[in-house]
Amino acid sequence: MIAFLVLALTASAFVADRPAATLAGEWDVYIALSARPHAGFEGWRRMGFAHFAGTDSGSVGWLRRRTGQPMLNVTSVSASGDSVLLTQDERVIMRAAWHGDTLVGVQYVSGRPLDRRFRLVRRATPGVVEQDYQVWKMPASDSQYAVTIDSSTLMPTRDGATLETYIVRPVGPGPFGVVMQRSPYRATNPGAGRWWASRGYIYVGQLTRGRGKSSGDVADFGDYSTDIQDGYDAVEWAARLPGANGKVGLIGHSDEGRLAWFAAVSAPPHLAAISPTAATSDPWRIVPYAAMAFGPINVDWACLMRERNMATNTAELDIGEAITHLPLSTLPQRLGCGDVPLWDRWIAHPTLDTYWREHAVTTYMDKLKVPVLSMAGWHDDSRGPLDYTDAMLRLPNHPAWHLVMGTHAHKGVDYVAGDFGPEARYAYRDLQLRWFDHYLLGKDNGVDRLPPVDIFVQGDNKWRTENEWPLKRARATKWYVSSGGRAQTSAGNGVLDTLPPRGAVADTFTYDPGDPTPYLIDSRELEESLNEDYTALNATRHDALVFTSKPLTRPLEVTGEMSATLWAASDRRDTDWAIMLLDVFPDGHAERVQDGFARARFRKGMDREVPLVPGQVERYDIDLWFTSMVFQPGHRLRVSISSALFPKYDRNLNTGGNNERDSTFVVAHQRLLHDAGHPTHVVLPVVPR
Numbered sequence: 261m262i263a264f265l266v267l268a269l270t271a272s273a274f275v276a277d278r279p280a281a282t283l284a285g286e287w288d289v290y291i292a293l294s295a296r297p298h299a300g301f302e303g304w305r306r307m308g309f310a311h312f313a314g315t316d317s318g319s320v321g322w323l324r325r326r327t328g329q330p331m332l333n334v335t336s337v338s339a340s341g342d343s344v345l346l347t348q349d350e351r352v353i354m355r356a357a358w359h360g361d362t363l364v365g366v367q368y369v370s371g372r373p374l375d376r377r378f379r380l381v382r383r384a385t386p387g388v389v390e391q392d393y394q395v396w397k398m399p400a401s402d403s404q405y406a407v408t409i410d411s412s413t414l415m416p417t418r419d420g421a422t423l424e425t426y427i428v429r430p431v432g433p434g435p436f437g438v439v440m441q442r443s444p445y446r447a448t449n450p451g452a453g454r455w456w457a458s459r460g461y462i463y464v465g466q467l468t469r470g471r472g473k474s475s476g477d478v479a480d481f482g483d484y485s486t487d488i489q490d491g492y493d494a495v496e497w498a499a500r501l502p503g504a505n506g507k508v509g510l511i512g513h514s515d516e517g518r519l520a521w522f523a524a525v526s527a528p529p530h531l532a533a534i535s536p537t538a539a540t541s542d543p544w545r546i547v548p549y550a551a552m553a554f555g556p557i558n559v560d561w562a563c564l565m566r567e568r569n570m571a572t573n574t575a576e577l578d579i580g581e582a583i584t585h586l587p588l589s590t591l592p593q594r595l596g597c598g599d600v601p602l603w604d605r606w607i608a609h610p611t612l613d614t615y616w617r618e619h620a621v622t623t624y625m626d627k628l629k630v631p632v633l634s635m636a637g638w639h640d641d642s643r644g645p646l647d648y649t650d651a652m653l654r655l656p657n658h659p660a661w662h663l664v665m666g667t668h669a670h671k672g673v674d675y676v677a678g679d680f681g682p683e684a685r686y687a688y689r690d691l692q693l694r695w696f697d698h699y700l701l702g703k704d705n706g707v708d709r710l711p712p713v714d715i716f717v718q719g720d721n722k723w724r725t726e727n728e729w730p731l732k733r734a735r736a737t738k739w740y741v742s743s744g745g746r747a748q749t750s751a752g753n754g755v756l757d758t759l760p761p762r763g764a765v766a767d768t769f770t771y772d773p774g775d776p777t778p779y780l781i782d783s784r785e786l787e788e789s790l791n792e793d794y795t796a797l798n799a800t801r802h803d804a805l806v807f808t809s810k811p812l813t814r815p816l817e818v819t820g821e822m823s824a825t826l827w828a829a830s831d832r833r834d835t836d837w838a839i840m841l842l843d844v845f846p847d848g849h850a851e852r853v854q855d856g857f858a859r860a861r862f863r864k865g866m867d868r869e870v871p872l873v874p875g876q877v878e879r880y881d882i883d884l885w886f887t888s889m890v891f892q893p894g895h896r897l898r899v900s901i902s903s904a905l906f907p908k909y910d911r912n913l914n915t916g917g918n919n920e921r922d923s924t925f926v927v928a929h930q931r932l933l934h935d936a937g938h939p940t941h942v943v944l945p946v947v948p949r
Contacts, residue, residue: 283312283363286387287380289323289331293784295366295373300580303782303790304379307674309387326674327685328389354378375576390673392687395664395714395723398705400459400693405430407457412447412473415466417493421475421486425494426465427501428453435505437532437700438498439692440464441512442491442519444471444481445570459693461700464498468519471568478568482602483619484522491523499530507532507700511692514670515540517644518621524632525624533699535633535692538670539644542620544866546643546788548606549616551857551883552866553836553909554920556583556591557783562606563597579783583907586923607920612866622651631660631708633695635688637668638718638887639676641788646821646886649729660708663729664691665888666716669787677791677851681721715819719890730820734945741807741899741941742934743767750798750850754807756899765935767805769902771835773911773925776904777803780852788908789885794842794900795849804902805932808844816891820945822884824856826901827938829878832928833871833916834861837880838905841942843889844896854885857909861916871916877933884942899942903930 289308308331312321323331336347342358346365356365356378363380366373408429414422426447430436439461441452447467456463469476469486495508508531510520517539524534540547548558560574577595585594589607592600609615617623625648632652634645645663652658666686669675673685697703713726739756741747745764747754754767771777778801780792798806824839840855858880861869872878891897904911913925934940 283321286311286383286385288383288387290379290381292377292379293375293782294576295375295377296576298578298580298784300583300783301778301780302580303675303785303787303792305675306677309383310380311386324387324389326387326390328391388682390685391682392685392690393683393723394690395686396691396694396707396710398694398707400690400705401461401697401701403455403458405432405458405460407431407454409450409453414473415494415497417475417486417490419486421469421490423469423475423490423494424467424471424473426453428457428463429503430457430460430462432503434503436460436462436503437696438462438464438501438504438508439696439700440466440494440498440508440510441516442466442468442487442494442510442523443512443516444468444519444565445516447472455689461696462498462501462504464494464501466494478566479601481565482562483605484519485619487519487522488526488624491519492526492528495523495528495531505700506530509692509696509700510534511536512539513537513688514642517642521621521644521648524630525621525627527627527629531630533631533633533695535635535688535695536644537634537688538636538640538642538668539634539648541643541647542622543616544612544620545647546641550909551859552610552612552862553857553859553912554588554606554610555788556588556907556910557781557786557788558606559583559591559595559597559603560783560786562600562603563592563595565602566592566597566600574784577784583783586925588910588920610918610920611862611869621648625651626655628652628655628659631662631695631699633662633664633691635664635666635691637666637673637676638716638889639667639669639789639791641670643885650821653729662695662707662710662712662714664714667718669790671785671787675785675787675790677793680716680718683721683723684716715888717817717819717888717890719815719817719892730945731947734820734947737944737946738939738941739809739897739899739944740934740939741805741901741932743805743807747805747807748802749800749804750795750806750808750898752806754805756807756809756897760936761934761939765938766931766933768929768931769803769805771803771903771914771928771930773904773913773927775803776906776911777801777838777902779855779905779908781908783907789854791843791851791853793849794840794852798842798850798898798900801902803904804900807899807901809897811846811896812891812893814893815949816897817889817947817949818891818944819888819947821886822854822856822942822944824882824884824899824940824942826858826880826882826940827877827933828880828940829875829931829933830860830872830914830928831874832914832926833874834859834912835872835914835928835930836860836903836909836912837882838902838909839882839884839942840900840905841884841944842898842900843891844898846894850898853887853889855905855908856882856884857905858882859912877938901932901940903928
């Protein structure tokens with residue numbers, strides 16, 4: 261477990277020229293990954309808060325997580341100039357320094373730095389403990405059972421392979437429902453195991469092939485080629501465990517969630533329900549490709565997973581510096597990760613071919629037979645909860661379903677900028693427990709009669725139930741871009757309005773793959789959909805067109821899935837088009853809401869490559885993802901259009917060649933049209949209020 265340390269000064273310890281009371285009061289605690297700065301953007305996330313007593317108190321102070329758990333206390337402080345040495349005990353110290361009115365420090369345990377840096381920023385009011393909000397109010401199974409933990413066992417599959425499996429049981433005769441989590445990360449999970457077993461469920465954790473003690477070569481890991489059949493075998497095996505009632509539920513977060521879906525579409529007879537969280541979507545949707553543009557940032561995950569037991573610490577990889585390396589195909593070697601067969605297989609399939617179809621949940625969605633509770637957040641980059649829900653709802657006789665969308669990022673609400681009030685934090689397990697109480701234990705708790713959608717409406721900062729997805733009352737509203745011909749940067753004359761375009765017929769810009777338009781992403785976090793601040797980039801990058809609305813006079817709610825249509829031309833045989841929707845605050849700062857992307861060669865379909873005719877105008881229909889947000893009065897909407905969002909999407913080299921294997925590129929001269937015949941616009945699902 262990573263320890264944390266408070267930065268605090270008392271009356272007996274002070275920094276030169278700084279009074280002892282400087283730190284008395286309230287602070288936000290921000291954390292960045294890595295013990296040292298790296299090239300590229302770094303994300304500082306508000307993970308906690310601190311209080312420091314005045315000089316009349318014997319207490320130095322404390323630091324807590326936003327959820328209230330104590331982090332650590334400082335027992336002594338020494339200082340020299342702007343440098344501060346803080347000691348917790350004989351093993352743990354932090355070396356910190358003043359930077360203006362903030363403190364930045366790195367913690368050491370037994371002389372070794374941890375892969376975190378801390379920044380304290382003063383706040384005006386005491387930090388508020390964020391409790392888990394109960395989205396569903398009905399009673400649930402409580403923690404009443406003692407538990408026993410089985411040693412690791414090997415489960416046999418139909419083809420003779422064995423999978424490392426870990427079991428935690430309630431003490432008692434049962435029968436008990438079974439909750440299974442299949443994972444590429446770990447089988448042993450005592451925290452989750454005890455939580456479920458104490459509530460009357462047999463918990464089963466299992467590693468996929470090529471991981472830990474499971475059969476299979478680690479070089480073959482990552483495609484999940486056998487996990488539909490392995491998921492079937494695992495469910496049927498778990499249903500026969502001693503004390504089991506014959507009903508199995510599947511859970512899992514991220515790729516574990518996708519594994520739950522893989523098992524579900526194999527239709528094992530004893531599977532009763534699933535509840536994946538932030539399930540990874542199909543491989544051309546987000547990982548490793550997004551809109552069939554490769555994601556170089558996934559090198560972090562590829563390097564992490566190249567060993568059977570995730571022994572590599574990737575927080576210190578210089579990804580931000582190495583990410584510009586060409587050819588992209590050899591990026592793992594450039595980082596010192598060596599050969600990564602998974603990366604090579606990704607690169608080998610640059611179009612939506614049979615290989616990707618065979619490794620996609622939606623290919624088999626018509627086999628789904630069990631109720632599904634999907635959960636995630638509007639700032640989550642996984643896409644699976646909405647993608648899989650949409651695909652399931654297209655089935656003529658689809659199973660029961662429920663969708664829950666909070667404001668979370670992939671790793672939780674702590675990664676999202678802003679304060680969303682007391683309802684923003686919710687616990688996945690609390691809802692899963694009630695779901696399985698009904699579908700595995702047969703309790704009539706009413707989850708099957710709830711409205712099937714729970715959404716957290718950002719801006720209102722409240723949860724709301726809905727009876728369908730998408731919302732029938734949402735009105736598809738077009739917001740058009742236009743300008744006087746000078747829409748480059750936020751200081752230009754680009755306009756966003758619901759009125760049809762007027763003014764100049766087009767804007768132009770130059771896209772240079774050697775200096776691509778940036779996308780703000782911390783390469784060590786694997787968080788690709790955060791509401792970062794793009795104010796400075798909007799103001800300075802001349803390779804992006806910026807269109808901003810007038811200030812809103814009343815609240816504007818946008819809830820649902822968004823899209824964009826662009827008319828554009830390039831002087832090259834291939835290029836990219838990227839669009840971003842932003843929320844501009846009254847003080848002028850602009851936060852990303854969502855973005856979308858189109859690779860020109862795939863404008864006729866991601867399964868075939870069609871070169872551009874230089875100078876010819878083409879239409880691009882772009883998926884702009886989703887949100888539920890109330891844009892407040894005084895705020896403005898903004899759309900930014902460029903030909904790169906790097907490194908979320910790899911650079912188009914503009915040559916028409918292989919963007920992942922080639923090392924040469926050319927500059928492209930781009931033209932975006934916005935006239936009556938070519939009304940470039942975004943479509944927002946506006947909910948009447």
